Amino acid sequence: MADTTFAIHSGPAAQARLRKRYARERRFKLMCLAALGVAAIFLVVLIGSIVSRGWSGFLVTQMELTVTYSPEMVDASNPADGNFRMIVVEALQKEFPEATDHSSMRALLGLVSNGGFLAVRNAVVDDPSLVGQTVTMWVSAASDIDMLNKGYVDRTAPEELRRVDDQTMAWVDKLEADGRIRTGFNWDFFTTGDSREPELAGIGGAILGSFWMLLVTFLVSFPTGVAAAVYLEEFAPKRRWVDIIEVNINNLAAVPSIVFGLLGLAVFLNLMHLPRSAPLVGGLTLALMTLPTIIITTRAALKGVPPSIREAALGIGASPVQVVSHHVLPLALPRLLTGAIIGMAQALGETAPLLMIGMVAFIVDLPSGPLDAATALPVQIFLWADSPERGFVEKTSAAIMVLLGFLVVMNGIAVFLRQRFEVRW
Amino acid sequence: MVAVTEITASERDASHADAVTIPVDRLPELGGPVKMQTRDLKLWYSDKQALAGINLDVPERQVTAFIGPSGCGKTTFLKCLNRMNDTIEGVRIEGDVTLDGTDVYDRSVDPVQLRARVGMVFQKPNPFPKSIYDNVAYGPRIHGLATNRGDLDAIVESSLQRAGLWNEVKDRLGEMATGMSGGQQQRLCIARTIAVSPEVILMDEPCSALDPISTARVEELIDELRDNYTIVIVTHNLQQAARVSQLTAFFHLGRLIEVNDTAEVFQNPGESMTRDYITGRFG
Known part of the structure; x- marks a missing residue:
């Protein structure tokens, strides 16, 4: 009996099976590598075309x-x-x-x-x-x-x-x-606002506009999103209405951004009469859009905190709120911030909702606050891409490079935070 | 092939189907005062009944061990004593649990306050990812037990001393607790529990993740703590139950089958099922 067991895993038949298995594994690995290669080629072509067109900007x-x-x-x-x-x-x-x-x-x-x-x-x-x-x-x-x-x-x-x-x-x-x-x-490219003359046009105004907008977005969506996620994850009884809310939040995250623009137009401009073209309105609209992302990433971060920590705190008489505020939230913070930064990066690149609330205007002056008329980086790219002058072609690509630069920096910070501060169990 | 007469699960269930949980009048006489008491305690997880009317008296300043096969309800029962089951969805509890004669499930009892009186040590060491000092100081801080830094330092030191950890960690109180060995972490968790001055300490298989040397240290510690605290310990290790406890309760399928002096349970079990379990014939 022992002999047959031995024979099954040796001999030419076993060798052939083994070779076949390895061949299959090699093919699988090669396919994965090919997919990676295709992605890399697309990336190189994209970046290459933008840089070759835009560096002279x-x-x-x-x-x-x-x-x-x-x-x-x-x-x-x-x-x-x-x-x-x-x-x-x-x-x-x-x-x-x-x-x-x-x-x-x-x-x-x-x-x-x-x-x-x-x-x-x-x-x-x-x-x-x-x-x-x-x-x-x-x-x-x-x-x-x-x-x-x-x-x-x-x-x-x-x-x-x-x-x-x-x-x-x-x-x-x-x-x-x-x-x-x-x-x-x-240097003026980074400090001046838009202009009819391509050689004078700069993205300083758009950068400032994006900055004020993201500031509003962060201040509104981060506290709201985190608080909502903490309630849903830690305190809400697991009942049907919580499931309904969860489904709706996941749906909201997938709603096309232009719909949020229409909502912003209807609520912030037509109903509340906030100033048109202002980063405040843009920020509020993007906050609505970012909120589901922040809620979802925060809930994932809270779920990532092991239950043993909650038990430990409860076991020595911490109240449920103390368990969350003393232990769960601090431990979830790195992942939570990472999610917020990725949400902000999404908001930074968002164009469609801003078109709906009048941030697509031609604005020469630099905005000095969230109430001044302003435009944002992606909208500036959209405006320049629409201009017929040859000089704006390189400005468009140059502005894309600046936007990509900001996105790379933000995502880099997110990765750094995750790797540096995340506690592992 | 070695011939082993095994009792299959169905045979066992058939033979024990008539087993009932111990009625109040058959509980053993305790030498001392009763610290905690349960009467007809029933618990359901949604539709599944996990405890079938448990009656038990936990003696003060003694070690009570719960033994029984996996899934018999010992941990569930343990968690009823400090209402840790409250946080689980779908749990329904009937019956009485009293601490010094007061019903702990009464509306007037705050579970947060109860857990300060009935502390808990868990199966897997679960120190907070903070410094050793902050782990021990956390409980006194949230309960406001220390008015100044000196008091807090004193509580931390005495707790670590009682947990037999002071000499090992006194020079590195600021280091992360998660960097300690498993045995040290578990003793730290015990120190953290002691620091809030509980009256009862519940231990849920505190040594199951530890090596034999660390286990021996924790067992010594449990023996020392008996002078000041009422201890209830759940264990899968029968030798451990025999070594550390004065009273042993045997659970099976959500029922309390037998409870008696530890020596009596191990040397002269009153129920055939208990004998089968402690002699290794099932479980």
Whole structure:
């Protein structure tokens, strides 16, 4: 009897079975690996296309001007009212003396961005003693010149199909040859608001808008969600109505976000008359959307605390509320915060509900609080993606990179919290 | 093949079907005062009856051991004594449980206060993931037993001393309790229970997760604690019941089959079922 048992697991038949089993396991592993590979390829293509299109959005083309603030153009007692367009034209005519007729002068003006004129003006407003003097300064170039410098203009195309005509191209080439054109990092991109001019448009306003919005979302949804989850998980009697609530919460988590936008529109704007386009309303709407996520993750975190800890506390006479507040909640906190951060990251990337409550407006000023009109990062991306100018294409991708950066940081913090502080049993 | 005459589950149930839980008039005479008493205690988990009218007197400052096969209701019965079953959904309890003559299931009794008087030590050591000091100090803190840090320090020290743990941990009170060995953790849980000055300590298989040396230490400890506390211990280890207890109660299928002086139960059991169990013929 012992012999047969032995023979079953040795010999050629057993070897063949073993080989077959290993082959099956290898195939399974390979399939898993292939799936991972496909996911990785998609990710690389996505990131690659965004980065290749958007990296130049962080750069800006500047040109050097030798500006003369002649007293005929600027009055030292009232420098803000000077004729700065003429000053810029004169500065450029020093480089290109042949451009004297009206259309050439218009073409010269087209080299410099509106922000460039503003920079020329601000310099003398800040320091009126410049009147009568000549200074050299770097000002930002117009968007078309920026595109030309970054190589997005096809120089071989026929002139009438090009955004930049032959003469302007010749001027730019001369400036470049003279070392009067440079490409710098566009710090203003992070500090300024939206603009009609792509070279001046920044995401500072959108970042601030998103910040105020997420602050409201967190302050509303975190305490509410945690309290609701604690009640449902720890105190609610296990009756039918709790089951009904649970089903509804899980349903809410799957409701399309645009529906929350409509709800926000109906309740916060039409009923409560809160200010339109304000981060407060956006935050409240996103809080509604984030609430189910926070409740579900909090309940999972509370379930993760072993019952032995509850028993231990009850066994020495802690009241049920003390059991929760002294033991269960503190132990669940790392996972709970992780869930909240992931919920916030979702809210940060949410666009649709914000379109419904008017956060899709063109807003140039930076919001200084949750009541100011503002837009949010994903909405800014949506707005720019809709703009026809070539300059906004790279801005769109650059803004996507900034948004992805924030998401990576938030999710990174979540992973860090989970690994660093989670108590394991 | 070794020939073993085993009693199958169906045979056993058939032969013991007539067994009834002990009526009040057949409870043994106790030498001392009664600390806790149950009369006709019945318990259902939803529709399933787990306790069938238990009558038992728990003597003061003695060790009472509950023995019996798995699922016989000893732990369920133990948890009735400090109302730990209250928190379980679907539990229905009938009958009386008294502590010093007061019904613990009376509306006027606060279960939180009751559990301070009737403490509990669990099967698996379950220290809080906090420092050793905070584990012991937690009970006195929530019950407001210490008015200042000095008092609290004194309670922590005396509790750890009574649990025989002081010399091992006095230099590392700030360390995480979860980093101690299993035996130390269980003695810490005992110290944590003692720290709130209970009158009764319920122990639910306190040594089942411990090695023999740690078990011996906990058993010594139980023997020492008997001077000050009434102890009720559930155990699967019959030798342990014989070693530490003065009174032994044998449970089977939700019924109390026999209760008597420990020596009497082990040497001269009154019921055939008890004899079968302690001689290893079933269970």
